[in-house]
Amino acid sequence: RLEQLAAEICLSGGKAAIIPADLSNESERQRVYTQVDAGYGRVDVLVNNAGMGWYGFGTDMPWTTASEILQVNVAAAVHFTLHFLKKMRSLGSGHIINIGSVSGSLPSQGVAVYGATKSFLDNFTTALYRELTGTRLHVSVVRAGPVLTEFCATAANLEGGLHLPTERMGVTPEKIATHIWKLIEHPRRVIYVPAWLAVTPYIENTFGWLIDRLGPLLLRRQSPRP
Numbered sequence: 001r002l003e004q005l006a007a008e009i010c011l012s013g014g015k016a017a018i019i020p021a022d023l024s025n026e027s028e029r030q031r032v033y034t035q036v037d038a039g040y041g042r043v044d045v046l047v048n049n050a051g052m053g054w055y056g057f058g059t060d061m062p063w064t065t066a067s068e069i070l071q072v073n074v075a076a077a078v079h080f081t082l083h084f085l086k087k088m089r090s091l092g093s094g095h096i097i098n099i100g101s102v103s104g105s106l107p108s109q110g111v112a113v114y115g116a117t118k119s120f121l122d123n124f125t126t127a128l129y130r131e132l133t134g135t136r137l138h139v140s141v142v143r144a145g146p147v148l149t150e151f152c153a154t155a156a157n158l159e160g161g162l163h164l165p166t167e168r169m170g171v172t173p174e175k176i177a178t179h180i181w182k183l184i185e186h187p188r189r190v191i192y193v194p195a196w197l198a199v200t201p202y203i204e205n206t207f208g209w210l211i212d213r214l215g216p217l218l219l220r221r222q223s224p225r226p
C-alpha cells in the first residue's frame with residue numbers, strides 16, 4: 001500500500017520515498033530519521049500522523065496493546081519531534097504538525113488510553129508552541145474527529161477490541177490533508193477537523209456530569225458486562 005501511494009504521488013508530479021518501520025520500536029525510529037537525514041538533509045515540515053487505537057472497557061485491555069499504543073502515539077511523536085525540531089532550529093525554520101484528536105479534550109468511555117495519549121500531544125504541542133513564539137519554528141496540533149480509514153477496523157481486530165460507534169461519522173483523509181495543507185500555509189497552534197468540533201472542550205466543562213452517567217451505559221450497549 002505504501003508503494004502504491006508513493007506511485008500515485010509521483011504520477012501526480014511529486015516526489016515520494018517510503019521507509020517502512022515499526023514505530024513502537026526505538027531503534028526503528030532511529031533508523032528512520034537517520035535515513036531521512038542522510039537522504040534529504042533538510043525537513044521543512046514533519047507530520048506526526050502514525051497512530052494506534054483500541055476501543056472497549058479499560059479493564060479488558062491487554063497491557064501489550066496499551067504499551068504499544070503509548071509507544072506509537074506518544075514516544076514516537078515525541079522522539080521525532082525533538083529530533084527534527086533541533087534540525088529545524090539549526091536551519092532557522094520549520095513546522096511540526098501533530099495529529100491529535102478531540103478525545104484529547106473530551107475524555108470518552110472506551111478510549112481511556114488512546115484519549116490520554118492525545119491529551120499528552122495537546123499539552124506537549126501547546127508547550128512547544130509557547131516556547132517557540134516569535135521564531136520561525138511552528139508546532140501545531142490537529143484535533144480531528146473520526147477519519148474514514150482502516151484505523152477503527154484495525155483497533156476492533158485487536159484482542160478485546162470493539163468497533164467505535166462514531167466511526168461511520170468520520171471525515172475523509174482527503175479533508176484532513178486539505179486542512180493540513182492550509183495549516184502549513186497559515187501556521188496556528190490548533191485546528192479542529194471538522195471545524196464544529198471546536199465546541200468539544202465546552203461540552204466537557206458543561207455536560208461532563210451527564211457524560212459521567214451515560215458513558216458506562218453507552219459502552220455496555222457495545223459490550224454487555226455480567
